[in-house]
Structures are given as structure tokens and as C-alpha cells.
Amino acid sequence: MHLVENDFPMAVGIKDVAKVAQVSPATVSRVLAGRAVDPAMRERVMAAVKSTGYRPNLAARRLRSRHTNTIGLIVADIRNPFFTAVSRAIEDIAYSRGLRVILCNTDEDPEREAMYLQLMQEERVTGVVLAPSRAGSESAGRFSTDFPMVLIDRAVPGASRDCVVLDNEAMAAGLVTHLHEQGHVRIAGLFGALSATGVQRRIGFEHAAAALGVDSQALSVPHGVGEAEKAVAAVMSGPCPPTALLASNGVMLMAVLRALHALGLSVPDDVALAGFDKEDWMEFVGGGLTVIEQPVEEIGRAAMSMLFERIDHPDAAARRVVLAGRLVARASSSPPHMARTKIQETNP
Template identity: 45%
Template sequence: MRDYRPKLAARRLRSQRPSVIGLVVPDIANPFFVGFARAIETSALRDGIRVILCNSDEDPTREAQYLELLEEERVSGIILAPTQAGGVPDLSIPLVLADRVEGSPQVDSVVLDDAGAASALVDALQAAGCTRILGLFGARGSTAVKRRQRYTDALRRHGLPVHAVDVPHDTEGRTTAVQAALAGAAFDAIIVGDAFAMLEAAVVLHDRIDTQRFAVHLAGFDGATWLRLLDVKPLVIAQPVDAMAQAAMALLAE
């Protein structure tokens, strides 16, 4: 379920050993990007490289400003997890994409096989007897699109109904969307696209006074440490952030 696929690009660090690189992530509060940033920094410091960390907060304008700043600072390369609507910029310095690939196969990237992972989660839940599987996915972005599409395909392959809900990025919108989704039809499983939506779903289930909350299987993609506090252990495909960080650094250095 883990599939890292470097895509060879023309821009490399050929003439100099990198001393400072930029890392731009879309949400520094997301547990995945917290772990990824730390892994990048650890790997970089081991090689004597410093890291400038920028948080775009899923804002394409802020992302563009940070990328311009990093170019002005003459960093040796940039590792970028693009914003949901930002796409891939045309830069004069080496670029590696992480986690998200916005339709640019010519750019080196390190990603999880999101489509295969989502399909595997559906298969596992179906094998456990689940027949009403709700999907909570981000409203935009290549990662969310791939996970939602393969979730849909897998349910149809098993002859099961599709119940997919778009979950906004902002806190208020996310809470409202998850609460509304779980207030309707009864589900015996929930596949969640990220740790924030997983937390919202877990809170809603925990607050139920009936025993139905114990019968609902939670499944997702991020192995946040707080998951150990849940009433029922979720099924999680954890992304190996250390391996992703090392692969991204290796691509920059080639």
C-alpha cells in the first residue's frame, strides 16, 4: 500500500552542495506535515543543511509569496506540498513535490499510493462485514480526489452504496460537515481522508449515548498518536514520513 514514485526532472543540484533548502507545507497543524517537517529537518541537519519552513495554510497566494521569498533567498532547492488549488509553480531552482501531485508528472515527487490505500481500506472493511461505509474527504486537492475516487470505485466493485461527503478545510466548516453526515443514516464504518476529520468523527461517535458508537469502524490514512485514546482502535494506513523525507532529500541532491 505504500508506493513512492520519484519522477525524474531536468532541474537538479549539479554544481553545488545544498546548504539551505525551503520546505513549504499546506498546514503545519496537520499531524502528517508535523512529522514530515521534523523528518526533513532531521535528514537535512545530518547532512549539514538548514531548512526554512513555510506554512501556506492552504492559501495559493501565501504559497506563491513564500516561493518567491525562497527564490530571493537563493535557497538550493525547495520541497513543496502544493495547496489544494495552487498547482505547481515554474521555478528557477530545483523542486520536489511531497504528498500531493497537481498534474505535473515532469516534476520529481514523493507520494503515497493514495488510490491503492483507499481501495485497501474499503476491502478490509467489507471483509469485516461492513456494508454502509461513509467517506469523509477533503473538498479539493489531488490526494483527496484520488482517495475519494478509489473509495467510490471499490464500493461499486463490492456492490455497496456510495456515501461520500466533502469536508471543508476550515475548522467550523469541517465540524459542521462531519456532524451533519453522521446525524443522518446509520453507518457501520467511516473512512476519513485526514486526521482532522478523523478527530471530528471520533468526537461525534464518543458523544453518542447509545451503543451504536461502539459498532462503527473508523478507518483512515494518518497514524496520529491521539488515535490510541479512542474507544475503538481505528484501521489506519500510516504514511512512513521518515522514508518520504529521505526520498525527497535524495531527489533534491541528485
């Protein structure tokens, strides 16, 4: 027995198919594009395609036809489950519409973001969905691109660009209100320093805290391993530590949890915890983590339909879709001092 030798399929092109089917290349093209041709010829062409194993060369097709049927999807962090969820939604929609997707991951690096945006230009993509980094959102918002683009998750408030975002301020305020209702009056919030989202959530947090008379402390945490841990350690070792912590996204939530774990503090007995982004595992820690769940599918759908409309009407006015999240209240935001209360009941 020997391996299947490479029979040298020798790059069968449309001309070869045409020769086999005894028609012109143009006719093969027309058959493949599903346009009107004589049924008998169509039959011959289909047979020839099958027998030759012909696969059209997409580069040639795109060059000549001048549309790529490709969209770019540029996200800041593919490991963040929020982005993978949105990506899947977008990908499904795109492929069901016959569009290919180029997925790019910037790792919150504005330079890589710019590089990818330029790549999209060179690919002559039909459109782009972009979750910009903070620095990126400023330039992306300002400068005009050759292709339709919609921003998701993060967007500068001023720039006139299509975007779909969460109502971050309201959601952050909702979280603070919830914690306040649970009896928390000293709350610290940790916000990503690099994303517009983090900034907006911080603003909502601070305003709500001020309005409710909550003693609040907002920290901007740089992107990078260990940063959140340091911040939590600092805030919890103060003279009068907060009774509740708020994290501005799922990754941050994870980092806060690790920091608390390292400090030997448990949720919610020693400190309450709430945040953004719902991930599957969150129902198992701290008796269930209280979070704002984002409508990921809807974000994807909205982004894609905005993109399609933008493609159809390049000169229409920019629109901004603001979606609401859902507060998932669970045990991690329980009232403060429960642990101490219990001890007092038990000890004397």
C-alpha cells in the first residue's frame, strides 16, 4: 500500500471547464453565477465542473468583479467572552448572507488596530465592524475610511459614526442603585482605563453614587496582568475598606475575584461584588455573581443591519443604537456585615 500521490490537479481554471463543456468561458461564468443559459449547456457545464473539480479563484473574481463580499471584524480581545459571543453572532449572520469574515484581534493595542484598519483597506472589504480601543476610537471616529464601518461596544460620544453600544452609564448606575438598596454605602469601582466603555461606566458609577450619597471610590485600572490585583489589594487594605466592589467588565471581575482570593477574603461574606458581563461560570462563585448581562446577539444583529444599511446608503446620517442590559441579581451582592452579624449571634 502506498500513499495517494499528488496527481497534480494542475490548477484547473475556468477555461479548462469551458473546453470540456465545449462552451465559452463566459458561459461557464454565467452558469456559475446562476444567470440565464440554455438548459442543455448548463447541464454540460455543471458536469464539466464536477468532472474537473473546478474551484473558482476568489482573488481573480474579486479583482474583476470589484466586490469582495468580505467584512472585517476587529475586536480588542478575542479571549474576552463578550467579544467571542458577539463575534459568533456576527459571523453567523455574515455567512448566512454569503459574506466572508476576517476576524482580527488588536489586544487593545491602537497600533495593531491601525494596522488592521489599513489591511481592511487593502483587502477592499465591503465593510467593517470595529470594537475600538480607547485611543483607537478617537482616531477611528475622526478619520474617514474608504469602507462602511460600524463601531460596537465602545464609541466616542461626539463622533458622527454608526455605532451600537450598551447604555453604560445607566447600567452602571443600576448596579450602584442595586448595591445601595442592599445596604452598601461604601463602594469601590474598578474600571478599564483603555476603553471608552470603562470611562462611561465609571461616569455612571460616580454620578449614581453621588446622587445616592454613597461613599464611592473609582479606580482606573490599566490593561495588563496583575494590575487589577494590585488595585484591589490597595483599596481593601485601606483604613476603611468598602463593603462592595464593582468591576467594569468580565475580565476585570475575574481579576478582582483572584485578588480577593489572594487576600483571603470571600464573596459575599467579607465583601460584596458585582459587575458587567455574564459568563457561565459566574453562577457558581460567591453564591452567584450579580452582573449586568449584555444582549450579545442583539448587539451583533444590530451591528450587521446597520452595516448593511450603511452599505446601501453611504451618505445617510450616522445613527447610534443604544441597548439596555439586564441586571442579574444574585447572592454576591448580598447586604454587608452578614458574616459579622452571624458571628455575633453565635459567639456570646
